[in-house]
Amino acid sequence: MTGALIVGVLLPVLMISMVFDVLGLIDNPYFGFLLYVVMAPLLVFGILLFILGGLFFHGKEDIGTYTVEYLKEQFTRPGRYTRIRRLLIFTAVSTLLLVFVVGVASYSSFKYTSSARFCGLFCHNVMQPQYTAYENSPHSRVSCVECHLGAGADWSERSRFTGLKQLASVVTGSYPKPILSPINDLRPGRETCEKCHLPEKFHGSRLYSKDHFLNDETNTHVKTIILMKVGSGDIQGTKAHGVHWHVSGIQQVQYRAVDQQREVIVAVRKREKGKKDVVYSLIPKTGKNAQPLPEYKSGAGELRTMDCIDCHNRPTHIFLSADEALDKKLLANIIPSYLPYIKRQALAVITGKYTSREEAGVGISRGLQNWYREHYPDLIRKNPDLFERAIQGTIEAYEENIFPEMNVTWGIYKTNLGHKNGSGCFRCHGKLQENKSGRVISSDCNLCHIIFAEDEKHPDILSSLQCLLRM
Ligand code: HEC
Ligand code: HEC
Ligand code: HEC
Ligand code: HEC
Ligand code: HEC
Structure with a gap:
């Protein structure tokens, strides 16, 4: 009944x-x-x-x-x-x-x-940082499950199971803040990313122009011009080369890290079809800065086969540094670069300590108003709209990247796609050495990219290219 x-x-x-x-x-x-x-x-x-x-x-x-x-x-x-x-x-x-x-x-x-709305909005507080970053990323039209699960019942089932555990931790409030990265049992990138991207196809090199704004009075706009050797895995007889050499079909790079973040890499093995394995290990530092090697027995730590996510760990949850976040707003003219010292002052208020987003909004707004009232009272009286835009832009730069409720502050989620302070590529390059020959994995500045200009106002290379384009 x-x-x-x-x-x-x-x-x-x-x-x-x-x-x-x-x-x-x-x-x-x-x-x-x-x-x-x-x-x-x-x-x-x-x-x-x-x-x-x-x-x-x-x-x-x-x-x-x-x-x-x-x-x-x-x-x-x-x-x-x-x-x-x-x-x-x-x-x-x-x-x-x-x-x-x-x-x-x-x-x-x-x-x-399986929808992004369910994943991102239902556990609103917990997923807010990842969902916000995702919405602002190149993958905002790719649903969460396409990267986190991919096709097939196997991974779907596994995640329903771990999902139950996670649901319990949300209900009891016992989940870690911030959510830990890397994810231990993420499906290998080779099975998810490669549904849309073909490593064999990344061809040749790409010219990137990175815009920065300096901390001076005029917020000088400078550019770094890099030719990145994106390269490719092997396709139809082309030898694997450049950055994507690591994921070509003919060889594998395997490594062991001793920490949860996979930042301290102690051993790397290069396996190539028809060749003997080459093993590299961490070089002990000597002299003044000598540090003992991290404790590890051979076989300690998880053995991982390098895939897309070891470099592209932030393809969609891209949390910028304070500097980058402001540069982006200045470049888009959301924060007007016309305001003197705005980069320096915005940086000072945006990196302050706030316990909530509301508090940050008030703090940023007050901080900027106080400073400009004291130093440029006429300027902001004559241009109230301009100044208001600068405040709003700075608050946006904060809100897109920082979530105090989840303890997500500047620099919590680091990208491995570069080498700031010996991280990213430099976890291996320049740090590990072949056991027999003593050859170090190269950190030659021209191995991965050619830098045509670094923080220059008018890079010659751009003028030359413009001449070429006009021809
Ligand atoms: C383009 C692929 C992609 C999409 C789409 C995607 N993610 Fe992720 N996600 C990743 C990768 C890669 C990582 C980092 C894994 C690692 O480092 O182990 C990650 C990590 C995470 C983490 C762990 C914390 C962190 O930032 O590292 C959470 C939580 C998360 N994703 C939630 C989501 C949610 C919710 C969505 C949808 C709104 C989503 N993801 C969409 C690829 C993706
Ligand atoms: C459902 C298809 C799909 C999946 C799955 C996917 N991507 Fe993408 N990815 C795209 C598309 C489409 C673009 C181009 C977006 C654009 O330029 O607006 C892109 C762009 C990129 C870019 C260039 C970003 C930029 O700044 O221009 C990188 C790097 C990338 N993807 C890496 C990954 C990685 C790593 C994964 C796996 C974790 C992944 N993608 C999974 C569709 C996908
Ligand atoms: C050794 C690190 C590394 C690995 C492994 C790696 N990538 Fe990349 N990838 C890079 C770098 C560096 C760039 C240059 C982009 C940049 O500077 O922003 C790049 C660029 C890309 C781009 C943009 C290409 C373009 O033409 O603009 C895509 C898409 C991409 N990678 C997808 C993948 C996928 C899919 C995998 C896994 C099969 C993968 N990558 C593995 C480091 C790596
Ligand atoms: C887990 C360790 C590891 C990490 C992390 C790593 N690499 Fe490598 N990389 C290697 C090894 C091993 C080689 C082969 C060295 C050799 O044979 O001398 C290599 C070779 C290369 C090569 C030369 C490929 C060729 O044409 O022969 C490039 C370019 C490169 N890496 C770029 C990068 C970039 C860019 C990053 C960061 C985004 C990166 N690597 C991160 C281990 C790593
Ligand atoms: C193993 C590969 C590799 C090597 C070796 C390497 N780089 Fe890089 N470098 C990268 C990657 C990847 C990026 C990030 C590009 C991006 O942000 O998209 C980068 C970015 C940079 C940038 C631009 C930073 C920015 O955002 O403006 C500079 C400058 C730079 N490298 C200098 C150097 C110098 C100097 C050396 C020699 C000591 C060097 N690199 C060696 C891979 C490498």
């Missing part, structure tokens, strides 16, 4: 709600949750309860299921014939309807729990 009651109530409600959802009439992430994570499973529960009840009390009390003998008996009695026919039609139609609704609901549940 309870089962029948649940089904009787939920079926029409669920059907109407699903029509609303399909037509997109209700725009609320909790609506989908209620529909597909609460009501749909409850309906299935009701159906199961109904069937179980029928089986359990079958023959007892006043419950009978359709057995052949029962039907035969009913059909032979003329008075009961029409009634039983109606009952049969009703059962058939309602079963079909149920199967249809449950089918559509299961499919929608699957789609809904």
